[in-house]
Amino acid sequence: MTETNLTVAVIDPSRARAAILEEGLRAAGVGRVVVIPDTADLLERVTALRPDVVVIHLESPSRDILEQMSGVSRQVERPVAMFVDRSDTTMMQAAVDAGISAYVVDGLRAERIKSILDIAILRFNAFARLQRELSEARGELADRKLIERAKGILMNLKGLSEEEAYKQLRRKAMNEKRKIADIARAIVTTADLLG
Amino acid sequence: MRLQLGYVPLCDAAPLIAAHELGFARSEGLELDLTAEPSWATLRDRLALGHLDGAHMLAPLALASRLALSGPPSDLVVPLQLSVNGNAITLSRGLWAAMDPASEEPTDVARAFARAAEERARAGRPLTLGTVHPFSCHSYQLRLFAEAGGLDPATFRTVVVPPQYSVETLARGLVDGFCAGAPWNDVAVAAGHGRIAVQGGALAPDAPEKVLAVSERLGDGILPLVRAVARAGRWCADPENRSELIHRIARRGYLDLDTALLGRTFAGDPAAAAEAGLLLRFGASVEEPRLRDAEWLLAQMRSSQQIRSGALEGSAAMVYRPDLYRAAAADL
Numbered sequence: 310m311t312e313t314n315l316t317v318a319v320i321d322p323s324r325a326r327a328a329i330l331e332e333g334l335r336a337a338g339v340g341r342v343v344v345i346p347d348t349a350d351l352l353e354r355v356t357a358l359r360p361d362v363v364v365i366h367l368e369s370p371s372r373d374i375l376e377q378m379s380g381v382s383r384q385v386e387r388p389v390a391m392f393v394d395r396s397d398t399t400m401m402q403a404a405v406d407a408g409i410s411a412y413v414v415d416g417l418r419a420e421r422i423k424s425i426l427d428i429a430i431l432r433f434n435a436f437a438r439l440q441r442e443l444s445e446a447r448g449e450l451a452d453r454k455l456i457e458r459a460k461g462i463l464m465n466l467k468g469l470s471e472e473e474a475y476k477q478l479r480r481k482a483m484n485e486k487r488k489i490a491d492i493a494r495a496i497v498t499t500a501d502l503l504g
Numbered sequence: 505m506r507l508q509l510g511y512v513p514l515c516d517a518a519p520l521i522a523a524h525e526l527g528f529a530r531s532e533g534l535e536l537d538l539t540a541e542p543s544w545a546t547l548r549d550r551l552a553l554g555h556l557d558g559a560h561m562l563a564p565l566a567l568a569s570r571l572a573l574s575g576p577p578s579d580l581v582v583p584l585q586l587s588v589n590g591n592a593i594t595l596s597r598g599l600w601a602a603m604d605p606a607s608e609e610p611t612d613v614a615r616a617f618a619r620a621a622e623e624r625a626r627a628g629r630p631l632t633l634g635t636v637h638p639f640s641c642h643s644y645q646l647r648l649f650a651e652a653g654g655l656d657p658a659t660f661r662t663v664v665v666p667p668q669y670s671v672e673t674l675a676r677g678l679v680d681g682f683c684a685g686a687p688w689n690d691v692a693v694a695a696g697h698g699r700i701a702v703q704g705g706a707l708a709p710d711a712p713e714k715v716l717a718v719s720e721r722l723g724d725g726i727l728p729l730v731r732a733v734a735r736a737g738r739w740c741a742d743p744e745n746r747s748e749l750i751h752r753i754a755r756r757g758y759l760d761l762d763t764a765l766l767g768r769t770f771a772g773d774p775a776a777a778a779e780a781g782l783l784l785r786f787g788a789s790v791e792e793p794r795l796r797d798a799e800w801l802l803a804q805m806r807s808s809q810q811i812r813s814g815a816l817e818g819s820a821a822m823v824y825r826p827d828l829y830r831a832a833a834a835d836l
Contacts, residue, residue: 329643349669350678367550370666372543376574377664393574401576410545424536501608 313340317425318360322347326436333432334425347371350458352378362392362422363412367405375412392422400426407433418426447469452490459493462500505725506535510547511560513759514542514667515686515769516587516714518749519607519786520560523736525752532728540758543666544637545575551717552578558718558729560586564801566717568639570823571816573805582793583730583828586737590784591642591704591713591770592689593649595681596674599631600699610706611652617701618653624632625659634665634673634682640705641711642683663681671695683785685713686769686784687761694765703783710790730832735789743786746770784824791829798824 317339321327327344334342345354351371355363355378365372376391392411400423404410407430413422456478463474480497482489507529511517521531524536539556541547548569551558554577561569566582568574581592595617605616621631635642643662650657660680665673667688673679675697682688683704685750692698702753716733718726740749750770769784798815798820 349665349672349676352663353678367546368542370542370668372545373666374664376545377635377638377662390803402553405549405555410549 312338312421312425315339315362315425316341316343316358316360316420318355318358318363319344319365320347320351320363320369320371321366323366326366326433329436330429330432333428337424337428339425361414362425364413364425365410365412366433367408367410372410378412392426403430407437409433452488452493455490455493455497459496462496505533505728506537507557507722507725507729508537508539508555509558509560510541510550510556512540512544512546512547514560514714515753515759515766516590516786517560517758518740518753519586519733519737521753521758522740523732526736526739528735528739529729529732532732534725534728534732541808544640548575548578551580551582551719554721556719557722558716558723560714562637562640562719563712563715563797564641564644564805565637565640566715567798567801568805568810569717571819573811574639579720580717580823581720581726581825581828582715582717582798583726583825583832584733584737585712585790585793586716586733586786586798588710588713588785588790589703589782590686590707591645591683592686592700593633593645593681593683593702593704594670594674594689594692594698595701596677596679596698597696598761599680600701610702613701614649614653614655616653617649618655618659618719621650621655621659630724631660631680632678633660633662634670634679634684635662636667636684637664638810639805641708641713641801641804642685643808644801645704645707645711645806646683646781646804647804650703651785652707671697674698677737687759687766690765691761692769703782709782709787712793712801713784715793726828727832730829731835734788734829734833734836737786737791738788741785741789793824793826793829795820795824795826823828 315336319327319342331342331344345351347369352374363375365375366382375460392413404426409429411422411426459478460471461476463469463477464471478489478492482492507518511520520538524538529536529602544562544565548565551559552569565574566580569578570580599620603616603620606612621792624631625727633646635646646662647657665679665682667684670684670688671692674692689700718729737746750763750766753759754761754766755763802816802820
């Protein structure tokens with residue numbers, strides 16, 4: 310795709326996600342990509358930029374601002390419309406699932422906006438996957454710290470070796486069909502309360 | 505049955521929150537998952553695409569969604585009205601001082617506003633006022649406010665301002681005023697940036713404000729949901745429950761606002777205000793989704809040039825379903 314004469318505005322409360330989409334659209338050859346901050350003066354900025362397409366994340370409270378730039382209110386010189394291809398509900402579902410909504414200027418052909426939406430869907434889904442992996446990794450790290458503390462408490466309290474302390478935690482978890490981290494959390498909480 | 509319901513964090517979402525919090529849904533065998541939606545557009549889309557089973561919705565937007573005027577194709581119906589009134593027009597302190605109305609009566613205020621708006625338009629700096637969505641009573645109330653003062657609504661600019669930005673846009677002078685629902689007018693006044701010029705109810709008494717919009721796909725689930733939310737609405741309307749209501753909706757996760765601030769919205773003598781058709785009201789007297797209210801909304805859309813004159817005659821009955829309300833209310 311080489312859309313060198315298109316201007317695309319990206320609005321997203323998450324700056325990191327906006328940057329990822331910006332990079333993706335540039336790499337695909339979109340002429341001008343501008344990230345507009347999700348702030349109170351958004352309307353002025355969008356009006357000044359005169360974009361052909363606005364890609365906005367569904368989490369943004371500013372979506373309603375773009376709604377008013379539609380043909381309904383005739384106060385705007387370049388009316389935009391929410392991109393709804395009524396013949397392609399799969400596409401729309403995929404976009405909404407990925408958290409995307411797009412507004413386009415009147416008269417822009419559907420094929421041209423679709424390739425932009427495809428990139429946005431891919432990038433946003435990849436971002437969501439990364440975030441999920443990151444939060445899982447953070448969770449694992451937190452669990453490991455918790456288990457270390459619980460082991461330390463058991464070692465102090467019962468004079469156990471580190472290995473014995475871990476075995477006790479694991480046995481308790483197996484007997485109660487819970488995760489080791491849950492048992493560790495209970496021990497740490499109790500120790501905090503009593504200590 | 506488990507249902508996904510959306511709402512926008514505003515005082516008039518109270519019946520949905522109460523239906524969940526106080527067990528009205530559970531008594532009907534329903535589990536509600538409530539989600540706060542970041543914008544009306546997103547709420548509309550998620551309902552149309554089946555992510556939500558039902559939602560707290562601007563009455564005109566519900567009509568616009570089903571009648572293919574706004575957003576993706578949808579199959580929503582309106583079996584219950586949640587609230588009437590609750591909006592107000594707040595103007596910046598500077599504008600109010602320039603207007604200097606003869607009294608605080610709505611007609612005097614509207615005339616003073618008209619004079620100030622014409623003056624600013626002549627000076628090449630037309631006033632800018634905020635609304636919440638093109639398809640909202642807020643937009644229509646701004647127009648009615650202009651007309652009450654004999655002003656052509658085209659004299660000022662109307663822009664959409666998400667309620668959570670309303671105070672900031674007013675403080676920074678990006679708008680000269682806005683029409684918003686509770687609690688945002690009180691928030692602007694408390695922050696010292698504005699003053700309430702007129703209540704929405706003074707421009708259109710008991711105008712249909714929020715409705716319960718549900719997907720037709722819900723089928724047999726509609727009636728129990730209507731019963732649960734209607735009972736919750738009656739609970740919200742009872743002055744005895746007011747302080748509990750305020751505490752429940754103020755919480756983080758719902759409106760996340762100061763209870764004292766919310767107290768103002770529900771302050772005053774509810775009986776006197778109800779008689780005047782002025783203030784936010786829930787409960788039995790507003791529950792039925794009346795076709796004449798839907799017709800009134802379509803007429804407002806025509807006056808605002810959102811639809812052509814004569815368009816969509818008789819289409820209100822496709823969306824507003826008093827028959828479903830009556831079937832549910834028979835068991836209340």
